[in-house]
Amino acid sequence: MDWFYKFPHMDDGALRDLKKAIDDGFRGFTRSYGEIIEGFFTPLQHFLIASERFMLKTPWPIITLLILAIAYAATRSLRIVAGCLATLMLIGYFDMWEDTMRTISMIFVCTVLSIAIGIPIGIVMARSDRVQRVINPILDVMQTMPSFVYLIPVVMLLGIGKVPGLIAVVVYAIPPMIRLTDLGIRLVDKDVLEAADAFGADNRQKLFKVQLPLALPTIMAGINQTIMMALAMVVIASMIGVQGLGQPVLKAIANQYFTLGMFNGLAIVGIAIMFDRVSQAYGKRLQKHREIVHG
Amino acid sequence: MADHVFGGIKIRNLYKIFGPNAGSHIAAVKNGLTKAELNARHGHVLGLRDINIEMPSGSIQVIMGLSGSGKSTLIRHINRLIDPTAGEVLVDGVDVVKLPEADLREFRRHQTAMVFQKFALLPHRTVLDNTIFGLEIQGIARPKSLDTAMRWLERVGLKGFEEKYPNQLSGGMQQRVGLARALANDAPVLLMDEAYSALDPLIRTDMQTVLLDLQKEIRKTIVFITHDLDEALRLGDQIAILRDGEVIQQGTSQDIVMRPADDYVANFVKEVNRGRVVHVEAVMTPSMSSPSGRPTVAAGTTVEDTLRMLARDVSDEGVVVSPTGETLGIVTVRQLAGAMVNVH
Numbered sequence: 117m118d119w120f121y122k123f124p125h126m127d128d129g130a131l132r133d134l135k136k137a138i139d140d141g142f143r144g145f146t147r148s149y150g151e152i153i154e155g156f157f158t159p160l161q162h163f164l165i166a167s168e169r170f171m172l173k174t175p176w177p178i179i180t181l182l183i184l185a186i187a188y189a190a191t192r193s194l195r196i197v198a199g200c201l202a203t204l205m206l207i208g209y210f211d212m213w214e215d216t217m218r219t220i221s222m223i224f225v226c227t228v229l230s231i232a233i234g235i236p237i238g239i240v241m242a243r244s245d246r247v248q249r250v251i252n253p254i255l256d257v258m259q260t261m262p263s264f265v266y267l268i269p270v271v272m273l274l275g276i277g278k279v280p281g282l283i284a285v286v287v288y289a290i291p292p293m294i295r296l297t298d299l300g301i302r303l304v305d306k307d308v309l310e311a312a313d314a315f316g317a318d319n320r321q322k323l324f325k326v327q328l329p330l331a332l333p334t335i336m337a338g339i340n341q342t343i344m345m346a347l348a349m350v351v352i353a354s355m356i357g358v359q360g361l362g363q364p365v366l367k368a369i370a371n372q373y374f375t376l377g378m379f380n381g382l383a384i385v386g387i388a389i390m391f392d393r394v395s396q397a398y399g400k401r402l403q404k405h406r407e408i409v410h411g
Numbered sequence: 412m413a414d415h416v417f418g419g420i421k422i423r424n425l426y427k428i429f430g431p432n433a434g435s436h437i438a439a440v441k442n443g444l445t446k447a448e449l450n451a452r453h454g455h456v457l458g459l460r461d462i463n464i465e466m467p468s469g470s471i472q473v474i475m476g477l478s479g480s481g482k483s484t485l486i487r488h489i490n491r492l493i494d495p496t497a498g499e500v501l502v503d504g505v506d507v508v509k510l511p512e513a514d515l516r517e518f519r520r521h522q523t524a525m526v527f528q529k530f531a532l533l534p535h536r537t538v539l540d541n542t543i544f545g546l547e548i549q550g551i552a553r554p555k556s557l558d559t560a561m562r563w564l565e566r567v568g569l570k571g572f573e574e575k576y577p578n579q580l581s582g583g584m585q586q587r588v589g590l591a592r593a594l595a596n597d598a599p600v601l602l603m604d605e606a607y608s609a610l611d612p613l614i615r616t617d618m619q620t621v622l623l624d625l626q627k628e629i630r631k632t633i634v635f636i637t638h639d640l641d642e643a644l645r646l647g648d649q650i651a652i653l654r655d656g657e658v659i660q661q662g663t664s665q666d667i668v669m670r671p672a673d674d675y676v677a678n679f680v681k682e683v684n685r686g687r688v689v690h691v692e693a694v695m696t697p698s699m700s701s702p703s704g705r706p707t708v709a710a711g712t713t714v715e716d717t718l719r720m721l722a723r724d725v726s727d728e729g730v731v732v733s734p735t736g737e738t739l740g741i742v743t744v745r746q747l748a749g750a751m752v753n754v755h
Binding site for chain 2: 315321325329332403
């Protein structure tokens, strides 16, 4: 009855060999292709460095004005702009300006990358049920797999630094972008699509003149989610060398510096709320035409 | 192209079966398998059976039927939003069924325009941008299409609303946008799929008048789908009545009202205000001689209008004359009254 109380598992030796074989295989792959793959990501690294340099080298009053200008252009709400100003001033006053700029730069690049990859994938997914059936479980894995686990192969391949951090963040943050693009396009009113067909629209015209514009509010919700999830990854990404607000938090955990952790944590919360309010208000403004219903 | 005369629409032996193996049941249906049998034995739905309709250029063809009769399916075969299982749809001599995809798109862009029951406007575009949608799809430059769109918006009574969004307009006004969008295409065929069914009765009558007035100028081949016999009789130069996917009667409004093909049609006609449909020549006594001192009535005048005229004139009889002035017959108040209450 031994098998009844203890799950009959694979032979210890065989299991050890299997793990070793996979490890060796991946290590071999890393040795032979690591450099090529690193080369492939060089443009991304340049983008990251350029963006970070811009955020750090530009004097703070100009960056502040720039952020406020973007916030106003997107929301047309002075209340939100005032909130952004207060958040930025507090962050600066408590000497977290540089780390915050690094984090914002990282989030910006991650979001741009997620949009650039996520929207096309979402479009393809919306067009074919088969593609949707294949991609959906992959997205499930990406969202539920503990991030530490996929940090291991990324670090083995690319070492520690900005690019592996970026990949880890994008892997975690891209699923809502893809899912909501797919959903938004699938929810487009069938009657309107039929009208586009009746007027002789081809697939491209339908996509750009009907499907994407009508899915835009949903896509904006996806972008908002992606930004939030990217911010949530800041601390974990700092474990593999991404600079920014995550590093002091990591230091605070290791040394039990309560205040340091709290200040930096609140700074992350502060920029998260900023991004969230601005992107949501922009999304709402995009669908203003839907709200004024004839009485 | 300038002197090309549009050849109208001819639908020949059109069948539509819905289901995964539609093609394999077509022979059985042609040999008389009924809709109920097809559904019970094979799980397929018979949408249309042996439809043959000729729609001459420049006329309004109404297709009338209750829900489930296949009328919306039928109109979607004309621009092939639905592919038939068998049959031909000739628009200006071209069989739409056989067009390859790229040609079909060109055909839809230039030969047909459609108005929908639920309007199907683009909510994120203004009225003006909705109106140029068809022209944009055709690839016409924006300034030029804006001119066209403004002209049609003005024509359907929407001047001043160009910058509004569809949601800011009432149903009737939204459908005016739908109509302007279709007309801006300047296609010879105008397909109207229950275009007015979602509108309330007063606005519906109003829109019918808009369409009839427009048709005097534009002379398009209009296919109009409706479930409302009054609407059918008011608009249709020709009417086809559809039931369970089959045409049960075709003809002018006079034919339908005076000679219903079966009890089903007769049942419909019962509810109709005959005085507004039946023409005076259908009830008159033919005669070549014209007694003097009687008011004259033009052929094609409705019974109701004739009665009103005679009542105003305080006379018991009228002389029916053709457009060229010849006497066609004599009509009495008794005959007119009889036609209104259907003593036939």
